[in-house]
Amino acid sequence: MIRKVGVIGSGQMGNGIAHVTALSGFDVVLNDVSADQLNSAMATINANLSRQVLKKIITDDDREKALSRISQTQTFDGLADCDLVIETAVEKEEVKRKIFHNLCTVLKPEAIVASNTSSISITRLAASTDRPEKFIGIHFMNPVPLMELVELIRGIATGDATFDTAKEFVIKLGKQIAVSEDFPAFIVNRILLPMINEAIYTLYEGVGNVEAIDAAMRLGAHHPMGPLELADFIGLDTCLSIMQVLHEGLADSKYRPCPLLVKYVEAGWLGRKSQRGFYDYRGEKPVPTR
Numbered sequence: 482m483i484r485k486v487g488v489i490g491s492g493q494m495g496n497g498i499a500h501v502t503a504l505s506g507f508d509v510v511l512n513d514v515s516a517d518q519l520n521s522a523m524a525t526i527n528a529n530l531s532r533q534v535l536k537k538i539i540t541d542d543d544r545e546k547a548l549s550r551i552s553q554t555q556t557f558d559g560l561a562d563c564d565l566v567i568e569t570a571v572e573k574e575e576v577k578r579k580i581f582h583n584l585c586t587v588l589k590p591e592a593i594v595a596s597n598t599s600s601i602s603i604t605r606l607a608a609s610t611d612r613p614e615k616f617i618g619i620h621f622m623n624p625v626p627l628m629e630l631v632e633l634i635r636g637i638a639t640g641d642a643t644f645d646t647a648k649e650f651v652i653k654l655g656k657q658i659a660v661s662e663d664f665p666a667f668i669v670n671r672i673l674l675p676m677i678n679e680a681i682y683t684l685y686e687g688v689g690n691v692e693a694i695d696a697a698m699r700l701g702a703h704h705p706m707g708p709l710e711l712a713d714f715i716g717l718d719t720c721l722s723i724m725q726v727l728h729e730g731l732a733d734s735k736y737r738p739c740p741l742l743v744k745y746v747e748a749g750w751l752g753r754k755s756q757r758g759f760y761d762y763r764g765e766k767p768v769p770t771r
C-alpha cells in the first residue's frame with residue numbers, strides 16, 4: 482500500500498510528479514541536491530496548481546491541501562519512511578546508479594524504488610540496488626499535470642507485486658498506462674526522439690530554418706509543438722542523452738545524434754531551462770537562434 486512517495490530531483494519532471502501525486506492525496510517528500518532548486522520547484526508547483534484553480538479544474542482547497550502534503554529534504558534520510566521513491570534526477574546513468582546505491586541503505590526493505598528515466602535500461606539500474614524485484618520504470622510525460630500517459634517498464638527481475646502496486650499507483654493519479662519492454666528509450670522516446678533528431682539534421686543541412694521546420698510540423702502534421710520547440714521544452718541535454726542511449730544500445734548508425742545537437746549542449750544551450758536553445762527565451766517572445 483502506497484501512502485508516502487519520495488521524489489528525487491526537483492527539476493521540471495520532479496515538480497510535475499510531486500504536483501500530481503500530492504493532488505491525488507499521497508504525502509510527498511521532494512528531494513534535491515540544491516535548496517534553491519527545491520524552493521523554485523515549490524514555487525512552480527504552486528503556480529501550476531493556481532492555473533488549475535483559475536481554470537476550475539481543482540478548487541483552492543485542493544491546491545492548499547496538495548501543497549500541505551509536500552515536504553522537502555536535501556538528504557536521503559528524509560526519504561526513509563517512504564513506501565515508493567521515484568528517481569527523476571538528470572539522465573546520466575552514473576548519477577542514477579550512485580543515487581540508488583546510497584538511497585537503498587536508508588529505505589525500509591519493503592519500499593519500492595522507481596526511475597523516471599527516459600531511456601536507460603531498467604534492468605541495469607535495478608542491478609545497482611539491493612532490491613531488483615522491487616524496482617520498476619515509471620515514465621511520466623512532460624508536462625506531467627497535462628499529459629495523460631505513463632509508461633510502465635519492468636526490468637528482468639521486477640516482481641509481479643511491484644508491477645501491480647505501481648499500476649495501481651498510476652491509475653490513482655488518473656493517468657493511462659502503456660506497458661513497454663525494457664529496450665532503449667522504451668516506446669514513446671524510441672519513436673519521438675529520432676523524429677526530433679531528424680528535425681535537427683534538417684536544420685543542420687540547411688533544408689529549412691528553425692521557424693520553417695517548426696511551422697511545417699505544427700501546421701503540416703498537426704503536432705501541438707514543432708520538433709525544435711519540443712526539443713527545447715524537453716531539454717537538449719536530455720534529448721542528447723536519449724539519442725546516445727539509442728545509438729549505443731541498438732548499435733545502429735540511424736540513431737547517431739546530430740552534431741548540431743551536440744554543439745548546442747556543449748555550449749550550455751539546453752533549451753528553455755537555460756533560456757537558450759533553438760530559440761532564445763530571454764526576451765518577451767522566443768526568437769529562433771538559426
Ligand SMILES: CC(=O)CC(=O)SCCNC(=O)CCNC(=O)[C@H](O)C(C)(C)COP(=O)(O)OP(=O)(O)OC[C@H]1O[C@@H](n2cnc3c(N)ncnc32)[C@H](O)[C@@H]1OP(=O)(O)O
Binds near residue numbers: 533673706
Ligand atoms: C522526453 C521524455 O522522456 C518523454 C516526454 O515527455 S516527451 C514530451 C511529451 N510532451 C509533448 O509532446 C508535449 C507536446 N505539447 C503539447 O501537447 C501542448 O503544447 C501542451 C499540452 C504542452 C500545451 O498545450 P497548449 O494548449 O498549447 O498550451 P497552453 O495554452 O500553454 O496550455 C494549456 C493549458 O494548460 C495549462 N498548463 C500548461 N502547463 C501546465 C502545467 N505544467 N501544469 C498545470 N497546467 C499547465 C495552461 O495554463 C493552459 O491553461 P489555459 O488554457 O487556461 O491558459
Ligand SMILES: NC(=O)C1=CN([C@@H]2O[C@H](COP(=O)(O)OP(=O)(O)OC[C@H]3O[C@@H](n4cnc5c(N)ncnc54)[C@H](OP(=O)(O)O)[C@@H]3O)[C@@H](O)[C@H]2O)C=CC1
Binds near residue numbers: 491494754
Ligand atoms: N524533460 C522531459 O521532457 C522528460 C524527462 N524525463 C526524465 O526525467 C529525469 C529528469 O529530467 P528533467 O526534470 O527534465 O531534468 P532537470 O534538469 O529539469 O532536473 C533534474 C534535477 O535533478 C537534480 N539532481 C541532479 N543530480 C541529483 C542528485 N544526485 N540527487 C538529487 N537531485 C539531483 C538537478 O539538480 P541541479 O540542477 O542542482 O543539478 C535538477 O534539479 C531525467 O531522467 C529525464 O530523462 C522523463 C520524461 C520527460
